[in-house]
Each structure stands twice: as structure tokens, then as C-alpha cells.
Amino acid sequence: MDMxxxxxxxxxxxxxxxxxxxxxxxxxxxxTGDQKLIDELFRHAHSLKGMAATMGYEPIxxxxxxxxxxxxxxxxxxxxxxxxxxxxxxxxxDALSGMVSQxxxxxxxxxxxxxxxxxxxxxxxxxxIKSSPVLPDxxxxxxxxxxxxxxxNFRQSDSLKSIRIKTETLDHxxxxxxxxxxxxxxxxxxxxxxxxxxxDPPLNQLAALLRELRDVVLQARMVPFAFxxxxxxxxxxxxxxxxxxxxxxxxxGTNIExxxxxxxxxxxxxxxxxxxxxxxxxxxxxxxxxxxxxxxxEISLTVIRDKGYVEIAVEDDGCGMDSERLKTKALQKGxxxxxxxxxxxxxxxxxxxxxxxxxxxxxxxxxxGRGVGMDAVQNAVHSLGGALSIHSETxxxxxxxxxxxxxxxxxxxxxxxxxxxxxxxxxxxxCRTLELLRDDILDEACRxxxxxxxxxVPVKSLNRLLxxxxxxxxxxxxxxxxxxxxxxxKIAFIADCILGQQEIFVRPLxxxxxxxRGISGATVTGDGRVVFVVDVASLTRNRP
Amino acid sequence: xxxxxxxxxxxxxxxxxxxxxxxxxxxxxxxEAASGIEAMKHLxxxxxxxxxxxxxxxxxxxxxxxxxxAVSYPNSKVVVCxxxxxxxxxxxxxxxxxxxxxxxxxxxxxVVEILESLED
Numbered sequence: 064m065d066m067x068x069x070x071x072x073x074x075x076x077x078x079x080x081x082x083x084x085x086x087x088x089x090x091x092x093x094x095t096g097d098q099k100l101i102d103e104l105f106r107h108a109h110s111l112k113g114m115a116a117t118m119g120y121e122p123i124x125x126x127x128x129x130x131x132x133x134x135x136x137x138x139x140x141x142x143x144x145x146x147x148x149x150x151x152x153x154x155x156x157d158a159l160s161g162m163v164s165q166x167x168x169x170x171x172x173x174x175x176x177x178x179x180x181x182x183x184x185x186x187x188x189x190x191x192i193k194s195s196p197v198l199p200d201x202x203x204x205x206x207x208x209x210x211x212x213x214x215x216n217f218r219q220s221d222s223l224k225s226i227r228i229k230t231e232t233l234d235h236x237x238x239x240x241x242x243x244x245x246x247x248x249x250x251x252x253x254x255x256x257x258x259x260x261x262x263d264p265p266l267n268q269l270a271a272l273l274r275e276l277r278d279v280v281l282q283a284r285m286v287p288f289a290f291x292x293x294x295x296x297x298x299x300x301x302x303x304x305x306x307x308x309x310x311x312x313x314x315x316g317t318n319i320e321x322x323x324x325x326x327x328x329x330x331x332x333x334x335x336x337x338x339x340x341x342x343x344x345x346x347x348x349x350x351x352x353x354x355x356x357x358x359x360x361e362i363s364l365t366v367i368r369d370k371g372y373v374e375i376a377v378e379d380d381g382c383g384m385d386s387e388r389l390k391t392k393a394l395q396k397g398x399x400x401x402x403x404x405x406x407x408x409x410x411x412x413x414x415x416x417x418x419x420x421x422x423x424x425x426x427x428x429x430x431x432g433r434g435v436g437m438d439a440v441q442n443a444v445h446s447l448g449g450a451l452s453i454h455s456e457t458x459x460x461x462x463x464x465x466x467x468x469x470x471x472x473x474x475x476x477x478x479x480x481x482x483x484x485x486x487x488x489x490x491x492x493x494c495r496t497l498e499l500l501r502d503d504i505l506d507e508a509c510r511x512x513x514x515x516x517x518x519x520v521p522v523k524s525l526n527r528l529l530x531x532x533x534x535x536x537x538x539x540x541x542x543x544x545x546x547x548x549x550x551x552x553k554i555a556f557i558a559d560c561i562l563g564q565q566e567i568f569v570r571p572l573x574x575x576x577x578x579x580r581g582i583s584g585a586t587v588t589g590d591g592r593v594v595f596v597v598d599v600a601s602l603t604r605n606r607p
Numbered sequence: 608x609x610x611x612x613x614x615x616x617x618x619x620x621x622x623x624x625x626x627x628x629x630x631x632x633x634x635x636x637x638x639e640a641a642s643g644i645e646a647m648k649h650l651x652x653x654x655x656x657x658x659x660x661x662x663x664x665x666x667x668x669x670x671x672x673x674x675x676x677a678v679s680y681p682n683s684k685v686v687v688c689x690x691x692x693x694x695x696x697x698x699x700x701x702x703x704x705x706x707x708x709x710x711x712x713x714x715x716x717x718v719v720e721i722l723e724s725l726e727d
Contacts, residue, residue, distance in 0.1 A: 069623060069627075072623060076619060110617065113621065113690050113712065114618060116690075116712030117621070117711065117713065119712075
């Protein structure tokens with residue numbers, strides 16, 4: 064029997080086991096002695112061993128075997144789960160993960176991990192218990208007596224009713240659905256031009272079917288947030304440990320589903336935000352106690368669903384951001400001028416951390432200084448059509464909120480005319496449209512503003528931003544404007560005219576078009592015209 | 608002669624491999640279950656001739672499940688699958704009515720050989 068046909072499945076299942084394994088160890092560190100968690104950990108090591116042995120991947124089988132053995136001792140009450148056992152198991156999981164990657168890349172001989180196997184086999188937790196007793200938690204013991212419930216989230220649908228599909232296949236389906244959308248508009252346009260009204264009923268039917276197809280295809284791409292969140296507890300724990308900090312980490316809302324494409328794009332930015340929270344936000348326990356705070360810090364990650372959006376908030380109770388220091392840094396780096404520094408709102412000051420080239424870390428540690436900054440985070444959020452906002456007060460922690468659309472690819476847009484271009488604004492950044500008299504536009508310092516609900520909102524000409532001719536009209540002329548909100552700030556764009564709303568299938572731009580500033584994608588309309596989708600944040604960023 | 612089999616294993620990977628071996632050798636895989644609950648659900652609707660049962664399952668002890676099957680569905684022969692180092696459990700399983708035992712990791716020929724021995 065040819066086993067190689069099972070390799071891909073082995074890799075993906077092994078990864079699932081290792082992810083679950085990692086997060087279970089983190090949970091066990093908080094709930095030492097929880098029998099249910101230990102059983103589950105044991106089962107993951109056991110399954111992985113069996114799978115690897117079946118495939119003939121001996122090094123993986125051997126390592127998971129000694130890990131299973133150690134967990135067996137804990138399960139049978141012979142030893143206790145200690146922090147150093149956790150460290151060893153983490154080390155084992157990392158080594159296994161490397162081996163699985165080798166399998167994935169087709170390497171025939173997997174690297175053995177004899178040293179680690181010996182370390183694990185020789186590990187004797189009882190030697191350590193004498194010096195650092197781990198008290199069995201009675202409440203947990205009691206809880207484990209209750210009948211076991213299915214806590215395993217990912218495997219519920221593993222029956223004949225569900226099958227695994229390669230993600231490329233799903234992407235392909237979305238592309239086809241998107242192209243069908245464009246084609247329907249094109250067909251409708253042809254029928255209209257030729258005056259073929261007989262086409263209307265089938266076209267309407269087609270539209271309804273396409274909407275259904277789109278919904279089903281997009282639903283198939285939805286993945287629970289837990290998919291990327293499994294590694295976060297371990298990440299926070301490792302970072303905190305390395306820096307001698309005490310952090311309790313909570314995640315809420317991991318069952319909320321997002322498009323796989325959105326999740327993939329957001330994983331790295333979230334890791335960066337979490338790193339920042341531990342690295343810059345958290346102080347050491349001594350510093351915290353001196354500041355009158357609890358010994359252990361708290362970081363929470365909360366995911367909530369709000370209609371077509373998902374809000375992901377990372378909050379910490381650390382030292383917060385110092386707006387004076389942020390301003391000084393930005394001045395030194397030439398990111399803002401003295402005049403700007405004087406007129407900036409608190410929100411604008413906090414958003415300075417997202418300015419390219421801005422980093423407040425006094426020293427670049429091996430943890431935070433990994434080449435991505437908050438500007439990269441903001442770019443990732445904006446390119447998904449989302450928004451990022453920061454809330455912080457010196458001394459009382461920070462809260463960073465990412466507001467993201469649940470799906471990408473097929474989005475609702477507001478179409479406007481600017482010179483010879485048709486431009487699409489994703490409706491999730493638009494808060495309203497306005498009709499302005501030229502008289503309504505006021506001059507303030509070095510910018511133009513308009514009064515809106517009692518606040519002054521900056522006004523920009525879309526034509527000027529896009530290099531289109533700017534028509535000067537009489538003061539009484541009415542001009543349409545689109546008011547957008549980015550990072551908590553409103554901004555109004557004047558357009559030539561507002562064309563209406565439509566659902567479009569956004570295609571990413573390839574080079575050299577991808578270098579265009581302020582444009583995040585494009586679509587082809589029913590009559591074959593190209594419409595560009597704006598990225599409002601990069602459109603308005605200060606130009607050199 | 609074709610016989611029907613239900614595979615009970617929490618690992619999709621293992622189920623796929625077993626299904627491959629079984630169908631290549633003329634068995635019909637009537638159902639697959641990833642948990643004890645699923646297994647009992649399937650048993651209610653179709654009773655296979657053979658149940659291939661992994662002893663370590665997420666929601667229940669394989670031995671408990673084995674006992675329930677032996678009592679409620681005596682016509683289904685249970686074959687227990689388990690990794691090495693589980694000798695005590697295996698003996699218990701055989702005492703509780705399991706007809707045979709397939710050690711993991713297994714070779715396809717071994718699985719077929721054990722299943723064929725049930726026919727006698």
C-alpha cells in the first residue's frame with residue numbers, strides 16, 4: 064500500500080495535534096492537576112505517535128512516545144505536572160513541529176532528536192518537587208470527577224458528512240463566483256443596450272442564484288478565530304518568561320468566524336501587537352507592585368462580532384503610552400512639525416506609533432524588533448478594508464482595536480466619479496455622504512475643513528489626490544463629498560459626483576499597479592470599465 | 608464475501624488509512640466515527656459486522672464503549688486497535704468481549720489477516 068498518499072493528511076493532522084498540545088500545556092500551567100487536561104494532552108501525544116509509526120516516521124514516533132510516557136506518569140498520579148516538565152514538553156512539541164515540517168517538505172530522513180529524547184526519558188519531576196512544591200488544586204480535582212464533556216473544538220465535524228478541501232480550491236471557487244458576478248452585470252448591460260427586456264426575469268433569477276452561491280462559497284471559507292489563536296497563549300507565556308514578567312493572558316470569542324483570507328493576514332499583526340503588549344506595555348512584577356498594581360499583569364484578547372465586522376481588541380493593564388514622549392519622538396524624527404504637534408488630538412498622537420519609521424523602543428530587543436512595526440500592522444488592517452484604533456493612558460494600560468470586515472474579495476462599495484476615473488470606497492469606511500456648498504468649506508491653519516455635527520472635519524479633493532483636473536466653480540456650486548472614518552478620525556473627500564452603491568469582486572493589483580499609492584485593488588464593471596478601490600488611509604497619508 | 612465495517616478512531620488520518628486497507632480488500636466501510644457518541648449514533652442506524660475501535664477516544668473510554676456495544680449490539684464483532692504499551696488495556700478489552708486486537712502501528716496485511724481470522 065502506497066503510504067505517500069497520506070502524507071498531506073498526516074502533516075495537517077499532526078499540526079492540529081501539536082497546536083492543541085501547546086495550548087493545553089499553557090492551560091495546565093494555570094490549572095495544575097486538572098485530570099481532564101492531562102488526559103487530553105496524553106491523547107494528543109498518543110495519536111501523534113500512532114500516526115507517525117503508521118507512516119514509518121520513526122523519529123517522530125520515538126519522541127512523541129517519551130512525551131506520552133511522561134504524561135502517562137502524570138495521568139496515573141505517579142508524578143506531578145511541574146513547570147520544568149512543561150518546558151520540556153514545549154521543547155518536544157517544537158522539535159516535533161520541525162520534524163513535521165521536514166515531512167511536509169519531502170525530506171526523506173527526518174532529523175533525530177536523541178538528546179531531547181534522553182532528557183525527557185531521564186526526567187524525574189519528583190526531584191524537583193522537593194524544592195518547589197506544586198500544590199494539587201482541590202477544586203480542580205473535584206471538577207475532574209464530573210462526567211467528561213466534549214471540549215475538543217476542531218474535530219466535531221470529522222465524520223463522513225464533512226470532507227477536507229484544499230484551500231486553493233476554495234480560493235478558486237471564490238474567484239469563479241466573483242467573475243460570475245462581474246459577468247452577470249456585463250450580461251445585464253448588453254441586454255439593456257440591445258433592448259432585450261425578455262432577459263430580465265432570467266437575469267434576476269441569475270442574480271439571486273449568484274448571491275446564494277457567493278454566500279455559500281464565502282461561508283465555506285469561514286474559519287473560527289481559534290484557528291490562529293491557539294499559539295497566542297504560548298507566545299505570551301514564553302515572552303513574559305524570557306523577560307521575567309508575570310502575565311495572565313485571556314482570550315475571549317475564539318469561536319467567532321472570519322474569512323480564512325482575513326485570518327491569515329491578521330495573524331502576524333496580532334502577534335506583533337501581543338509582543339508589544341508584553342514587551343513595552345508590561346513592567347516587571349516589582350515595578351508593578353511599586354506602582355500600586357497587582358503583582359501579575361493582565362493581557363486580554365477579545366473578539367466580538369458586530370454585523371458584517373469583527374472587532375479584535377488587545378488590552379493590557381500595563382504602563383500605557385506617554386503622549387508627550389510620543390510627540391517628542393515624532394518631532395525628533397521629523398514625522399510631525401511643531402505646528403502639528405500643537406494642534407494634534409490625543410487620538411492623533413497615539414496613532415503616531417503607526418507612522419512609518421516610528422519606534423519608541425529605547426532598545427531593540429530580540430522580541431519586538433523583528434522588522435514589522437505598527438505601520439505594517441496598520442497597513443495590513445487597511446488593506447483588508449479594516450480600521451485600527453488605539454486607546455491608552457499613561458500608567459493605566461493600552462487598548463488596540465482592529466475592526467475588520469468578515470470577508471474580503473466581494474465587498475460593498477460606494478462608487479464616485481473623480482475626473483475620468485470611477486473610484487470605489489468600501490462602504491465600511493464610509494460614514495456618510497454630504498452635499499456641500501463651496502462656501503461651507505472653511506480655511507483653517509494650513510488645511511480646509513467643514514463643520515459637521517459640531518466638529519471640524521478636514522476636507523480633501525479626491526481629484527487633487529488622484530492627479531485629476533480640479534474644476535473651480537462658483538461659491539454657490541454644490542459639490543458631493545464622501546465622509547470616511549479612519550482610526551477614529553473623520554475626513555471628507557470631495558468628488559465630482561456620487562454614482563451609487565454596488566457589490567464588486569475586488570482583484571488585487573499586481574506590479575507595477577500595486578505601487579500606486581492609495582489604491583488597494585480594482586474591479587471590472589459590467590460594461591468592462593476598470594474601477595479602482597481606494598485605501599483611504601494611505602491616500603491621505605502625508606506626501607513627501 | 609463482503610462484510611461491513613465501522614471505523615471508530617478520533618484521527619481522520621487513521622480512519623483514512625484503515626478505509627483504504629479495508630476497501631482494497633473487499634470490505635465495505637459502512638460508517639466512520641470520531642468519537643464514542645458518534646459511534647453509538649451510527650450503531651443505532653446501521654449495525655456493521657465489524658467495529659474497528661480505537662481504545663483512546665476524546666469523549667469516552669474505549670472500554671466503556673466496547674462494553675456498551677457488546678451488550679446492545681452483540682452481532683457486531685469488535686476489534687480493538689491500540690498502540691504498544693497498552694497490554695493491560697488490551698487484556699481487559701479481550702475480557703470484555705473484543706474478538707481481536709490490532710496493534711498500532713499496523714501493516715495493511717496484518718489488518719486483513721486479523722479481520723479474516725474473525726470469519727472462522
